[in-house]
Every structure is written in C-alpha cells, then in structure tokens.
Amino acid sequence: MKDPGPIPTAAGGLPLLGHLVPLLRNPLEFLTRLPRHGDLVRVRLGPLQALVVCDPALVSHVLRDERTFDKGGPAFDRAREVAGNGLVTCPHSDHRRQRRLIQPAFHPTRLPGYAQAATTRTAEATGSWQDGEILDVLAVTQELTARITVDTLFSTTPPPDLLTQALDDLNTIFNNISVRMVTPPPLDRLPTRRNRRYHQARARLPRTLHHLVTERRATGIDHGDLLSMLLTAHDHDSGPAEQMLTDDEITEQIVTFFLAATETSAAALAWALHLLGQHPEIEERLHAEVDTVLGGRPATHADLPRLELTGRILTETLRLWPPAWFLTRTCTADTHLGRYPVPIGTTIFYSAHLLHRQADLYPDPDRFDPDRWASGHLLPPRREAFIPFGGGARKCIGDRYATNEMVLALATITTRWRLQPLPGSRVRPILGAAMSPGGLRMRAVNRELRQ
Structure with missing residues (x-):
C-alpha cells in the first residue's frame, strides 16, 4: 500500500496549548x-493529541x-467521574452483560407506560402558564424532562428534599462537564469554586x-x-454471581439514565421551540397537524403514528x-482508519454536529427543513451521516423512549400554545453536557384566547 503520508493537522494550533x-x-x-483538511485530522489540546474523524x-x-x-477519551473519562461503570x-468487556440486563426495561411493550409520564407532566407544566408570560425556555424544558425522568424511574415520587438535591446536583454537573472535557490535568484539580461545587455534586x-x-x-414491591x-x-447467560444487577450497579445505571435522558431531551425540545419561532x-403546519390529531387535548402514545x-x-x-x-x-489495538495507520x-474524536452540517451530506445544511425527512424525498439523508444517538452496538438504548417523549411534549405544548421569540433576543449555543440554547426567552401565547 502506498504511504499516505502524515495525517493532516488542523490549522490554528498554538505552542503548548495546541488547538485548545x-x-x-x-x-462549533x-x-x-x-x-x-481531510477525512482524518490531527488536533492537539495541551498535551493531548487526538484524531478527529470527519467522514x-x-x-x-x-x-x-x-x-x-x-x-x-476525555468525554467518557469525565462521564465516568459521575456515572461510574454504567x-x-x-x-466493551462489560457492555454485553449490562445491555442484556437492561434491554427489557426498554422493550416496546414498556414504552406506552413510560409515555404517560410525558403526557401528564407536559399537560401539568403548560397548564400553569399565563397568556403573555415570558418563559425561560431552557429552564422550563429542563424541569419538565427532569420530572418526566423521575416519574419513569420512580412511580412513587422521592421525598422532595432528596429530589431537589438530586436535580441541583445534576445541573451543576451539566454546567461543568464540557469545560472539564478539554481542561488538562492538573488544572482540573485546582481548588476553584467551580471545581469544588462540581466534585461535591x-x-x-x-x-x-x-x-x-x-x-x-x-x-x-414491583411498581x-x-x-x-x-x-x-x-441474565441467564451469565454466571450465577452476574445474573442480577447489584445495588451499586443499579445506582450507576440510574445516574446514567438521569444524565442521558434529562439534559439531552431538554436541549432538543428547547431548540425545537426556538426553530419553530424562527x-x-x-409552525402553522404543526398547529394544523396537532389540531387535527389532538383536538386540543394532550398527546398520548397512541397518537404518535x-x-x-x-x-x-x-x-x-x-x-x-x-x-x-x-x-x-x-x-x-493498532488499526487503520481509511488510508492511515492508527496506533x-x-x-x-467524532462529532454529530460536524457530520450533520456537511453540505455534501445535507444540501443547504444550515436550513431548517423538516421535509428532508419526509417519505419519498428525492435525496434521503444517508443513514450513517445521522448520529444523534450514536450507532453500532453502543447506540443509545433509550433512543425510542427519548424520541417519543420529545414528540409528545412538543405536540402537547403546541396544541394549546404558540411561543413567540422576543424582539432583539440573542440565542447562542451553550456547550455543556448537551448543546443547549442559551438566552432563549419566549412569550407564551394562548392559541385558544387569540383565535
């Protein structure tokens, strides 16, 4: 095989700091x-060298x-600080056993029951809004998805003080984890106020x-x-000592579910409301759909099709x-990616944002176009180029759960409300544990009162 030469390095690197x-x-x-620069690009974050996969x-x-x-790598090293071995x-060595044990919890027959939490909590949250009220949209969706997650995990609500503390700790972790991903040692161990709060949480x-x-x-009691x-x-395929999850393992799975389900769904739902406002x-087409399907009531699992x-x-x-x-x-192990040997x-590194914004994969990639996903579209997106939930054997186990939750929440919100952007407001992406819309404040307009 012909020597491909060195892997190209990203522009803009600085001495010592690299591309930090x-x-x-x-x-972004x-x-x-x-x-x-190519399908595979070398970057340096302080002392850490990494390859970014762009193809x-x-x-x-x-x-x-x-x-x-x-x-x-940095993302999972930081996640393990919180979620352990979830x-x-x-x-890889632990994944197959854990997946087999947890998969039944996300069997399709369980999803209608979980969906009820999304229906109930969204109707409850939107029922308290006032016509003309200014909403901090991300805060609203974060509280909503956190409550849905709690209901899914615990049919009996935990004591309020424990629940409040858990949600506060989640917010602290979310707000700090992305900065820690790219903060090299020993800076991540400095006794700053931010670091102390993170470690406590x-x-x-x-x-x-x-x-x-x-x-x-x-x-x-089975609830x-x-x-x-x-x-x-x-898991009957494991040895006797491994056939059930221990309390410590269950705790790690619950922490994992909290981290994966709460902030990511909240961010996506907030972005959807922002995009509809733009x-x-x-938005008018969406209102026509929910009016036809729901007739003013909250959305349920049966409405999803x-x-x-x-x-x-x-x-x-x-x-x-x-x-x-x-x-x-x-x-x-030593391997290859494309033409290049990788030791x-x-x-x-890989990035869904990087793939999802490539013009050769998505024509006019910065345009909000839900119809590019319609059946019969002339240029359907390539399957491997859409990875919001990852892929392969490690694809998110709760992808269908999360999608159902977001669709039900969005439909229930918009059947009664229109969220209008505020003049002069500036929305910017905040890169925490999830990519969230910062500064997103919108006016809630009661559609029934304004018709």
Missing part, C-alpha cells in the same frame, strides 16, 4: 472547518467496531440515588417503573443541534 483556544472560543466553528463512513466504522474503538460509560448524586435503590429493594425493572432483571410557516410532521421537526432539530455534539473513543492508545 479555538476549541474553547468557538468549538472550529469543528465544521476540519473536513477541509461519515469512517465514523460508522468507529461506532460499529466497539472492541477496537472502545469507550474512552451502560454508556462501561468498557458528583459525589453526592450517586449517594442520593443509592439511598433510593436500597429503600426500594427493601420493600420488595412497574424502570427501577423495578432493573431490580428484577435477570419559522412561522412550519399520526404526529408525522411533529416527528420530522424533532428529527431535523436533532440534525441541526444534536445534544451529544462531541464524543470520544480510544483505540485498543493503539490513540484518542479518537
């Missing part, structure tokens, strides 16, 4: 410029070969949730919620603003 400054200053712009076929290869490209963060959250797990196991499913899960013609445009709006939102925007893997121990 442009990545922190404007990470930095990432979207990388494909012009969808190569990203698909990384995601499908989870043994060679194992969970690892399903999302565990290495990441230590306290598992303790809080472990207390709820041990209390529930002691009762021996039909996700926690009960985890407590009773069996595109009134699509008829909420076609609502689903496409969420899919296009996940393309433009994927919450899991930047993830990492680690090579466990063991190499850190791999």
Whole structure:
C-alpha cells in the first residue's frame, strides 16, 4: 500500500496549548472547518493529541467496531467521574452483560407506560402558564424532562428534599462537564469554586440515588417503573454471581439514565421551540397537524403514528443541534482508519454536529427543513451521516423512549400554545453536557384566547 503520508493537522494550533483556544472560543466553528483538511485530522489540546474523524463512513466504522474503538477519551473519562461503570460509560468487556440486563426495561411493550409520564407532566407544566408570560425556555424544558425522568424511574415520587438535591446536583454537573472535557490535568484539580461545587455534586448524586435503590429493594414491591425493572432483571447467560444487577450497579445505571435522558431531551425540545419561532410557516403546519390529531387535548402514545410532521421537526432539530455534539473513543489495538495507520492508545474524536452540517451530506445544511425527512424525498439523508444517538452496538438504548417523549411534549405544548421569540433576543449555543440554547426567552401565547 502506498504511504499516505502524515495525517493532516488542523490549522490554528498554538505552542503548548495546541488547538485548545479555538476549541474553547468557538468549538462549533472550529469543528465544521476540519473536513477541509481531510477525512482524518490531527488536533492537539495541551498535551493531548487526538484524531478527529470527519467522514461519515469512517465514523460508522468507529461506532460499529466497539472492541477496537472502545469507550474512552476525555468525554467518557469525565462521564465516568459521575456515572461510574454504567451502560454508556462501561468498557466493551462489560457492555454485553449490562445491555442484556437492561434491554427489557426498554422493550416496546414498556414504552406506552413510560409515555404517560410525558403526557401528564407536559399537560401539568403548560397548564400553569399565563397568556403573555415570558418563559425561560431552557429552564422550563429542563424541569419538565427532569420530572418526566423521575416519574419513569420512580412511580412513587422521592421525598422532595432528596429530589431537589438530586436535580441541583445534576445541573451543576451539566454546567461543568464540557469545560472539564478539554481542561488538562492538573488544572482540573485546582481548588476553584467551580471545581469544588462540581466534585461535591458528583459525589453526592450517586449517594442520593443509592439511598433510593436500597429503600426500594427493601420493600420488595414491583411498581412497574424502570427501577423495578432493573431490580428484577435477570441474565441467564451469565454466571450465577452476574445474573442480577447489584445495588451499586443499579445506582450507576440510574445516574446514567438521569444524565442521558434529562439534559439531552431538554436541549432538543428547547431548540425545537426556538426553530419553530424562527419559522412561522412550519409552525402553522404543526398547529394544523396537532389540531387535527389532538383536538386540543394532550398527546398520548397512541397518537404518535399520526404526529408525522411533529416527528420530522424533532428529527431535523436533532440534525441541526444534536445534544451529544462531541464524543470520544480510544483505540485498543493498532488499526487503520481509511488510508492511515492508527496506533493503539490513540484518542479518537467524532462529532454529530460536524457530520450533520456537511453540505455534501445535507444540501443547504444550515436550513431548517423538516421535509428532508419526509417519505419519498428525492435525496434521503444517508443513514450513517445521522448520529444523534450514536450507532453500532453502543447506540443509545433509550433512543425510542427519548424520541417519543420529545414528540409528545412538543405536540402537547403546541396544541394549546404558540411561543413567540422576543424582539432583539440573542440565542447562542451553550456547550455543556448537551448543546443547549442559551438566552432563549419566549412569550407564551394562548392559541385558544387569540383565535
């Protein structure tokens, strides 16, 4: 094979700091410029060198070969600080057993029951809005998805003080984890106020949730919620000692579910409402759909097949603003990516945002166009180029749960309300544990009163 030469290096690197400054200053712009260098691009973050995969076929290869490209690198190292060895963060060697134990909790027959939480909580939240009220949209969606997650996990609501503490700790973790991803040691251990609050939250959250797990196991009652499913899960293919999840393992799975379900769904739902406010013609079509399907009532699981445009709006939102925007893997063996040899121990970066904004994959990529996902579209998007939930064996186990939750919430909100953007407001992406819309304040308009 002809020597391909060195892997190209991204422009703009600085001595000692490498590409840390442009990545922190404007990470989305930095990432979207990388494909012009090639399918595989070398970057340096302080002492860390990594390869960014820019080609969808190569990203698909990384995601499908989870043994060679194992969970690892800055993103998962930071996630393990909080979630331990949960399903999302565990290495390949532990994944198959955990997946087999947890998969029944997300069986299609369980989804209608989980969907009821989205219906009930969204109707409850929007029922308290006042016509003309100014909403901090991200705060609203964060509280909403957190309540839905709690109801899904615990059919009996935890004590208010424990719940408040857990949600506060989640917010602290969300607001700090992305900065820590690109902060090299020993800066991440400096006794700053930010670091102290983060470490307190990441230590306290598992303790809080472990207390709820041990209390529930002691009762021996199956409440039909996700926690009960985890407590009773069996894997008959494992040895006797591994056939059930321990309380510590269940705690890690609950922390994982909180992290994966709450902030990501909140961010996507907030972005969808923002995009609808910027595109009134699509908003009008959405209102026509929910009026026809729902007739003014909250959306339920049975309505999902008829909420076609609502689903496409969420899919296009996940393309433009994927919450899991930047993830990492680690090579466990010498291998190749495309033309280039990649040695063991190499850190791999890949970005849904980078793929989803490439013009050769998505014509007019910055345009909000839900109809690009319509059946019969002339140029359907390439499957491997759309990865909001990852791919391969490590694809998000709760992707259908999350999609259902967001569609039901969006339909229930818009059947009664129109959220109008405020004149002069400036919305910007905040890159925390998820990519969220910062500064998003909108006016709630009661559609029934304004007709």
